[in-house]
Amino acid sequence: MHKVIHIADDYIKSLGFTVTDGIAEILLFSLLLLFLAALLFLTVLLSRFRRNYLARWKTTFDEALEPLILDLLYGNYQVFDDWWKLPGVVKFERRYLRKKRGRNRAIETLSILRSRLEGENASLLSEVFRKTGLWRDSIRRIKSRLWYRQAQGIKELGEFNYVEAVPQIRRLSDHPQEEVRSLAQLALIQLDDSDPFSFLDDLRNPISRHTTIRLHAAMLQKPSLELTTFARWLNSRHPDVVLFVTRMAGLFNAAADEPLLAKLVLHENEEIAKAAILSLEQLGAQEALTKKIPLLDKGNPEILTQLISSLGQLGYxxxxxxxxxxxxxxxxxxxxxxxxxxxxxxxxxxxxxxxxxxxxxxxxxxxxxxxxxxxxxxx
Amino acid sequence: MKDFLTQFTWFFDGAILVYVILIISSYLILTYYSARALIEYLRKAKFLNPQQLMASPLSPSVSLIAPAYNEANTIVENVKSLLAIQYPQLEVIIVNDGSKDQTLQLLIDAYDLHAVPQPVNYRLKHQEIRNIYKSSKPVYHNLTILDKVNGGKADALNTGLNVATSDYIACIDVDCVLSQDAIIKMIQPFLSGKKPCIATGGVIRIANSCVIENGRLISVKMPDNLLARFQVLEYIRAFLMGRMGWSKADGLLLISGAFGIFNKEIAIKAGGYDHNTVGEDMELIVRMRRYMIERELPYRVEFIPDPLCWTEAPSTYKVLGRQRNRWMRGTIETLLQHKKMFFNPKYKVLGMLSYPYWLFFEWLAPVIEITGLLYFLILLMLGQPNYIFSMSLFGLVYAFAIFMSVLAIFFDEFTFYQYKRIRDVFRLLAAALLEPFIHHPMIVRWGIQGNIDFLKGKKSWGDMTRTGFGPKKATK
Known part of the structure; x- marks a missing residue:
């Protein structure tokens, strides 16, 4: 570096200028900035070519995959293996699914398709996910150290109904990173039929409103869930768990929880108290709310406003x-x-x-x- | 005398060099923070499902407040655009701030409005409300028009804050075009995170030459006007590389008045918008942050880099000059009003970094720049200019300006990829090369004028002439 600065100094002197300290450094730094700017601009231009190339490759890939999927969905195959052994499918598998880029694109495309389908057709796409070994990529992702890869893996396994991954996903349901935690909880509701809300038992991290919205959407999409009571968690020590199940008890009409919800109306946490009042309103429990009037009349005005509003909705x-x-x-x-x-x-x-x-x-x-x-x- | 001059020259050269090094370093650090924040944002955005939020009864309601003053030529279309925004529980409040033209009548006719007896909880002071209107058509059930006595933008926004029924308020300029999913994306930070979010700011993009139909952005195009193109570069630098970085460093001092979402309760408790400044947007954020810090309440302010809000940039130097002059006065007023924060460790990043940055590199930058120029001219007259030093410094500043502009193009390319034609990238590059010679001197001039006008006590906004997005519109 010193040598370069020396050469620059000499050059400036040869032009007839008097050189003060630091001038050569300033000039060299300026040149470096211009060089970096040129490099960045070149990267921008090259990225355009790469973008075009990838777009063409994706089109070719989708054009090859599309007829095979249509054939699977509407081709009346007795067993899945009949389709799987078709020469076209074997050729596609060899050409695309042995490379990482092809497998990632396949997961992406199948995931979009699956989100638009229901019932047997959706199950067929899940079968493709299993048979082609794409699940291995997702499992590899959830074992990654990077949160966004873990989140991606959980999302895929949940979407394709890969129930074998439940134990691994459960371990991530209290992850410090909110996205990972939220997607793991979502996937457990999708995949775990025996005890979908077990993650609430020992949750330490918070449940955000966004996660609540996500979980509620997942619960709505799974009619097989029996949501008659949330009593198991209404006394939880974790305020976010109590808030979450209080909201769900109202939204899913869990009438059996009315006595517990009535107690929560007096909870010290304002959010929980308001949510309990709203849930009782959704359950149509006017009597339970009326009984609380003397207890809330001189308390928190926010909670009292919610009570009056809910009573109004119930025809008080x-x-x-x-x-x-x-x-x-x-x-x-x-x-x-x-x-x-x-x-x-x-x-x-x-x-x-x-x-x-x-x-x-x-x-x-x-x-x-x-x-x-x-x-x-x-x- | 000659010794004194030599010593003074040596001192001044050194001071300018230190200032240049500081400004370059702060820009580079901010860029680094921005890059990290952008990567993190894009990674998280991949897992966002807007449909879930749209369909959920648990989504929070949002009141969108848009003040309007003499907007007759565009108001009906603009309101239509706001009503088309996708969000499950959205209340649209248009505040007619005593317009002298047909703004109110056009709204009454277009949306079949009738006056309603709706009391207002006057928690913030503002000019008298003449009437509150609702539409007779069920399709516009979420539209409320407030007609009030003129009191300025801050006053109109405070009126909206008092009338709004939601917990969150989105304040926008009525002539902005929002993307359909703007509220869904901007509300996200309020729904997650360890600390409660009190405000989110969005990127403002230049809509000149873009195709806009029925209040919706159809296609993004590079402005044909060179002045607007300079502003495209300026806005990318300011939003993607500046505010994104400050947001990551927890030092964001400004959420543009054109589009921001706030926690209504905190905004009201902090005192609402200040009537006595032309920089009411910056002033409110500073005050909200101070309110939280002084009460030791946990909070955060976030910035969303998605291109969600599109606005028409001034396309003549006259109008742009008025805008920049006002921005400068707003900055000075806010900084002076909150001078207590200057290098005050109690305010953490805000007091130790953000405030000094705004003071030295936003408020005083044009003053220092013009002082440097005058100093060079004086030395030239005395026949003692240090040509090699001056030229080197100029070269460094020019190279750095080019580098930052190309970096802005790079950021845009790898994040939101707005300008798809390769020709547009070259046009941006040309703008980057010309900007230091054509655009920047004008910015310095308006900055100086803003300082002078501030000292004179000027408080007016100045007229903003817009051509409108539709064909052949001209509004004042």
């Missing part, structure tokens, strides 16, 4: 109680109560009530605005 119409909430200092509570009262009482009569209320109540402001907006709307 106790005028005395609703008028009591109308006096609340909390805007949301007074507003919810007002909305419910509007279903049974005249608006003018209700709005006049505001005149007798102290200023720190929220309703006088609601009434004032309502009157103003009514006037504007009818103008």
């Amino acid at each position: 119409s106790n005028q005395r109680q609703l008028r009591h909430w109308l006096w609340s200092k909390e805007y949301a509570i007074a507003h919810q109560a007002f909305q419910l009262l509007l279903l049974t009482e005249e608006e003018d009569k209700l709005l006049r009530l505001a005149a007798d209320m102290p200023d720190d109540c929220a309703f006088p402001e609601i009434a004032r605005q309502r009157t103003l907006f009514n006037k504007l709307a009818t103008r």
